[in-house]
Amino acid sequence: MERVTLQTIADRVGVSRTTVSNAFSRPDQLKEELRQRIMEVAEELDYPGPNPAARTLRRGRAGVIGVVFTEALSYAFADSYAVGFLRGLARVAEQSGTGLHLIGWPSPGVAEEVIGDAVVDGFCLFSPEGHPLVETVLRRRLPVVTVDHPYVPGVPFVGIEDRIAAREVAAHLLGLGHRRIAIVAAQPLAAQAEARTRPVTEEWLDVDLAGEHRFGAGRARLAGYHDACLKAGLAWEDVPIHRTTNDREIARRAAEHLLDLRPRPTAVIAATDEIAFGVMDVAAQRGIDIPGELSVVGFDDVPAADPAGLTTVRQPITAKGTTAGRLLLEPSRHDPAPCVLMDHRLVIRRTTAPPGDPSS
Amino acid sequence: MERVTLQTIADRVGVSRTTVSNAFSRPDQLKEELRQRIMEVAEELDYPGPNPAARTLRRGRAGVIGVVFTEALSYAFADSYAVGFLRGLARVAEQSGTGLHLIGWPSPGVAEEVIGDAVVDGFCLFSPEGHPLVETVLRRRLPVVTVDHPYVPGVPFVGIEDRIAAREVAAHLLGLGHRRIAIVAAQPLAAQAEARTRPVTEEWLDVDLAGEHRFGAGRARLAGYHDACLKAGLAWEDVPIHRTTNDREIARRAAEHLLDLRPRPTAVIAATDEIAFGVMDVAAQRGIDIPGELSVVGFDDVPAADPAGLTTVRQPITAKGTTAGRLLLEPSRHDPAPCVLMDHRLVIRRTTAPPGDPSS
């Protein structure tokens, strides 16, 4: 006996393929008795049910949304921000019986094919600006929503007022009296080559504030730090910036570099909590007291931030996920593309204080 | 202009559908020049690339594996054991360009349809014994691997020696002198109805030890605790057992119940770390000193266990994921179905000590 299909069952029962299909997909379309008989034969033949790929092809709907990360998935699962976001996304997806197809970027080349071959109805994109996967996703011509970055005109977006929040972070530190502030920016690996050749100049940051969300979170945060420094009369050239990936381990290297500077910074602004933890690791290792000798501030307010006493920006991580999910699943065609900016709040805890003893 | 397909392009260029297909899928099958021309026309027509559903149907391969949880996904993402496992699974999946399709069980009925409709090549199943989803998954007649539970004869399995590990846990406590030991078992919601009507009797636990892995982790751990108590001369009837879900919040309720018992237990065995944290929460709230007045032990050794000083069983969480992934992706047809039992180790930290003052 070959592979069992609707036809096999139809032949056996002596009805048409249509009727068997109805027995599975529209039970109300045939007599209960006949349906019973069909199901019995199906069972007997060990029929696994209507082939999902064939169904999807015919129906033109997959019931799945793709979630694209520009980092390896194994890494996304280690990042509590990403996990919190997924939690929210999963919540709305499950309610409507929609599956989640997770796609990471383990190495150049692989993800492109996976994205091109993904049987999905839309994509949720989680990517720094200019990443090659952005193009790959957009080319599928399916509904897309981006989260935090990139901001793509015409594509629904979910984020917070990153620039304003970042400004508050820097202003907090400046208000405490810090003048030697260093920044660790989150610049994913893929974009690093570009970053090296294109320094964070004022020009790069000089974006039209009227169209607030012309860029993604990474650049917006940098711009916010820049705004505050400028306002406080701190020359942007004097603010050391180190780029790294949003990974605690990797961030440690950046921290080591910055804490080697002489005079040593009295405060470090980390673009994410994960990075802030890396900075704190290095400080602890070198016996640098926080906040006595060094203030550290993060961004995100992941669950571990509270127990660590980290001063940071709280943002509605899980709610971002539910919002993104709704945007993708809602049938209504928004026009223009919605740009949802959620609330944030600077949470001051125990890692920031006025600068202490300047010697060291 | 209607929807663009291979045919549209073929007509425009003046070649056959076959050739256009080759241009996309087997570039070496045609002259570079022709391929160029086809690609240009495709670009011009805004062709999104070969339809994945059609491709999958034709090829008979999806390049995706389904990961099935019997809890809501939003919950799975909150559980560091699940996240750690996914991390490992994702690692091997990405390497081979395989996607992950996550499926949770938000409410009865929904997941069944999602599982039936999932365009996948196999399933990784994460479910307590007897859960209705198990049947649903098996009925798809695709390759399956189960993790921890259920153990299904003929289906590849990845786990640890749960019974032996659990025995070590209980023996550790008994060795310290504890005699009033309470257990909080992880019994997922779905199975609770059954659990109420079928108490944890010796009979239920009396399984054939020779065929070591006749049951999943939940039951195996209980059996291990039972073994140790028996050996130490502790009557199993005198060991209070409370069932709960593997959720910190929900576990608190179980802990409250057990810590209300008089005389109060001097030790609590939690079937998972997450549950142990719930117990510790309640103890802290009531001012019960750990380990002075109460010993607590968990299971899993999730990342948070170390900082919390929790005595627990370390198991290779992420490695389980990579192993499960390999079992699913490896082309070799194993016969009989492999049953991989990984290493574990009891890690004694600061939450266990000899029983203290018996009054209270």
Add this chain to the structure above:
DNA sequence: CTGAAAGCGCTTACAG
């Protein structure tokens, strides 16, 4: 309530 027909969009031997 049931069936014949059309078609979802693609890939794959195979022949030329």
Add this chain to the structure above:
DNA sequence: CTGAAAGCGCTTACAG
């Protein structure tokens, strides 16, 4: 190097 033909397995108007 290119094309005609067959077929992956299903669902959906539509007619009876």
